[in-house]
Amino acid sequence: MAGLDTIDDDKEPPISIVFCTFRMMIAIGFAMLGLVLLLGLGLWRLWARFKARLYDAPMLRRAAIVMGPSGFVAVLAGWITTEVRRQPYTVYGLLTTTESASPIDAVAVATALVAFIVVYFALFGAGTFYMLRLMNKPRHLYEP
Amino acid sequence: MIFDLPTIRAGLVAFAVLAYVVLDGFDLGVGILFPFLSEEEERDEMMNSVAPVWDGNETWLVLGGAGLFAVFPLAYAVIMPALYAPIIVMLLGLILRGVSFEFRWKTKRGKFLWDCGFFGGSTLAAFAQGVALGALVQGIDVEGRAYAGGWWDWLTPFILFTGVALVVGYALLGATWLILKTEDRVQRRAFDVAFVVASSTLALIGIVSLWTPLLRVRTHSEFIARTSRLRRELLRRGRLLGTCRIGWQPDASPSIFQT
Numbered sequence: 001m002a003g004l005d006t007i008d009d010d011k012e013p014p015i016s017i018v019f020c021t022f023r024m025m026i027a028i029g030f031a032m033l034g035l036v037l038l039l040g041l042g043l044w045r046l047w048a049r050f051k052a053r054l055y056d057a058p059m060l061r062r063a064a065i066v067m068g069p070s071g072f073v074a075v076l077a078g079w080i081t082t083e084v085r086r087q088p089y090t091v092y093g094l095l096t097t098t099e100s101a102s103p104i105d106a107v108a109v110a111t112a113l114v115a116f117i118v119v120y121f122a123l124f125g126a127g128t129f130y131m132l133r134l135m136n137k138p139r140h141l142y143e144p
Numbered sequence: 145m146i147f148d149l150p151t152i153r154a155g156l157v158a159f160a161v162l163a164y165v166v167l168d169g170f171d172l173g174v175g176i177l178f179p180f181l182s183e184e185e186e187r188d189e190m191m192n193s194v195a196p197v198w199d200g201n202e203t204w205l206v207l208g209g210a211g212l213f214a215v216f217p218l219a220y221a222v223i224m225p226a227l228y229a230p231i232i233v234m235l236l237g238l239i240l241r242g243v244s245f246e247f248r249w250k251t252k253r254g255k256f257l258w259d260c261g262f263f264g265g266s267t268l269a270a271f272a273q274g275v276a277l278g279a280l281v282q283g284i285d286v287e288g289r290a291y292a293g294g295w296w297d298w299l300t301p302f303i304l305f306t307g308v309a310l311v312v313g314y315a316l317l318g319a320t321w322l323i324l325k326t327e328d329r330v331q332r333r334a335f336d337v338a339f340v341v342a343s344s345t346l347a348l349i350g351i352v353s354l355w356t357p358l359l360r361v362r363t364h365s366e367f368i369a370r371t372s373r374l375r376r377e378l379l380r381r382g383r384l385l386g387t388c389r390i391g392w393q394p395d396a397s398p399s400i401f402q403t
Binding site for chain 2: 104112115123
């Protein structure tokens with residue numbers, strides 16, 4: 001395989017971005033694996049001996065909460081890795097991104113992007129608000 | 145007709161679009177009819193009737209769109225820039241409609257807001273689809289292998305009219321679905337609505353069908369020339385119908401369709 005120094009400078013993708021996101025993705029993947037193992041091993045141990053220790057491990061619970069959005073972040077990092085390191089080609093060696101762009105104005109695309117951002121912020125905001133409100137309610141025995 | 149691969153693939157995409165129109169037609173139609181039933185329980189009943197199935201129905205749109213991209217990529221590459229604004233509006237309408245299903249149950253004060261979101265999203269999506277249909281009927285400027293028109297080519301009276309017509313058509317589908325799936329009060333209201341909407345749909349279909357060939361007509365003399373045969377036939381059948389009425393014999397069948 002040809003090394004990166006043999007490729008012309010104008011055909012190189014921006015390496016710094018790809019470096020960071022790739023390692024981010026792999027790190028989150030291993031962290032997930034570690035958490036699962038910890039939880040799993042903890043479960044086995046408590047079944048063998050203590051049977052109540054899992055709920056008394058605050059660090060483990062905190063780690064589980066922190067890893068909540070990690071799937072989302074890992075997927076985004078993976079996509080950024082793929083899409084950035086593909087540049088400047090759409091099809092490697094054959095079609096560059098500039099050649100494969102549609103004849104759409106920057107204004108039209110920007111308007112669409114702004115519209116999507118506004119709608120997504122509104123809907124995600126409302127969703128988060130409802131979720132937080134649901135989480136803040138005291139626990140019921142039966143869900144209405 | 146030769147059954148080669150492009151024909152078969154075009155048939156698949158056409159089937160996907162047909163399935164989408166029939167299936168998502170009724171759940172968009174239920175959304176379009178939302179403000180016409182004003183009781184809270186009625187609205188809940190309407191929404192519950194489509195809640196289990198609307199997700200699956202929308203996937204036919206994905207099949208149609210992605211199928212078009214896979215099967216006729218050049219057509220896709222020409223149509224998407226031409227219909228950029230209607231398609232973005234349709235997507236935003238579908239997004240809004242989708243979340244309204246879920247957010248409606250989570251709030252009491254804001255329930256009316258999400259009712260509006262459901263109605264607005266459904267109507268917007270249906271209207272945008274009608275605009276896309278009208279733009280395809282009206283024609284898209286192509287030069288070489290790329291789209292060669294402007295960004296507002298789809299803003300013409302004919303296309304806006306087809307948008308409205310599709311909204312009414314989807315309302316018909318929604319009303320008939322409600323007739324099928326609900327009972328008592330909602331069903332009676334749905335019967336009333338269905339009658340009105342069905343006759344409107346027929347009228348609008350007639351108008352669009354008559355308007356379509358006139359899209360190509362640019363001057364009055366061309367209008368006279370192109371519609372001469374149609375007008376002659378209409379006059380002739382009108383006269384025959386008139387004479388046949390006057391000389392009606394109970395046991396003679398009127399033969400207005402004789403040439």
